[in-house]
Amino acid sequence: MSSSRTYKFVLQPTSRQLAAFECLLGLQRELYNAALEERRGCWKWNQRSVSYFDQTKELTQLRSARPDVLSFGVTVCRGTLLRLDRAFNGFFRRCKAGEKPGFPRFKGPGSFVSLQWVDRSGWALNQDTGRLRLYGIGHIRVRLHRSIKGIPKTITIRREGRRYWVSVQCVDVPAEPLPKTAKSIGIDLGVGSLVATSDGELIQGPRFGKRGHAGLEKAQRDLATKVPGSKNREKAKQRVAAHHRKIANRRRDFAHQTSRRLVNGHDLIVYEDLKITNMTRRPKPRPDQQGGYEPNGAKAKTGLNRSIHDAGWGQFISMTIYKAESAGREVIAVDPRNTSRTCSGCGHVSAGNRHGAVFRCQSCGHEAHADVNAAGNILRAGRARQLIAA
Ligand SMILES: [Zn+2]
Structure with missing residues (x-):
């Protein structure tokens, strides 16, 4: 018997790699918003819905129009389109269920923090050297605090505060039966x-919350006093998120x-x-x-x-x-x-x-x-x- 599992590790990028991540997040956010715009427009003007499949086919056109978007490979772009597709699927499902639907929203600069590589191209994880190779970025050091079992299928990279994490989704993770205890x-x-x-x-x-709560509540009160759009508000927001x-x-x-x-x-x-x-x-x-x-x-x-x-x-x-x-x-x-x-x-x-x-x-x-x-x-x-x- 085997199953799937996700392993999460912290990345230790160099400053050059950090800059590359920022650039990549910016480009993928742009792609996400453009793809969302296309879906909205088609629906509004033609009553036609655009699928994930349609949008991935259009990616090839970017080669001439926006080569910078493809400079990190096509897999991560497909990951972004898939994420939008899931947002729409969730929206349709909620509509059907009669819940408050919440139309997928455009992403602002601070709100786009995750990247997905939806198949096994464009990246490789070397457990021996502890390096994750990403197309267009290079070899990034990974803190592999445990070994990975099974076959890595896809990866997700997320920025949380100042840190970057990689989640590796593995399939065919072999079962490791433990001896019976009769208990x-x-x-x-x-x-x-x-x-x-x-x-x-x-x-x-x-006492989750209770202990962390005093700090969290203070950070939230602090956030409420900051002027919208100000740098201090951004910092206060980061503190709340950290809590x-x-x-x-x-x-x-x-x-x-x-x-x-x-x-x-x-x-x-x-x-x-x-x-x-x-x-x-x-x-x-x-x-x-x-x-x-x-x-x-x-x-x-x-x-x-x-x-x-x-x-x-x-x-x-x-x-x-x-x-x-x-x-x-x-x-x-x-x-x-x-x-x-x-x-x-x-x-x-x-x-x-x-x-x-x-x-x-x-x-x-x-x-x-x-x-x-x-x-x-x-x-x-x-x-x-x-x-x-x-
Ligand atoms: Zn009794």
């Missing part, structure tokens, strides 16, 4: 502590480490399938009899929403799943209903069993941390599912 674990994804396990462990993630990146990095590191530990130690991992998008939906206002609005718990829920996003459950689960897949482990999602009200000792179900963070069974007296008790129920539900499937 199973249920995990409860809580709000306060990120993960409670059926073994009784509470794995406290970094966001830092929080995201900490979250990702934690998710990586914790999912790795769970997968290494257990043959079966069971989690509750909380539909995260449902849980984080904005609460509807509730009109009262007098024509005003009753409190709808929006404030409490906003706090909870933030915690849910902070905890980064979706990311954590997807990391667990792909690591498990590669290691030959089993991951099962179960219905979260009643997991917090049921006694993991005797199966008694009652809302009265729960006292805040403590679970105390009214029937058998079993006492545990509420999330650990829930994790026990989750594991049992997963084992039952496994039996039915077998």
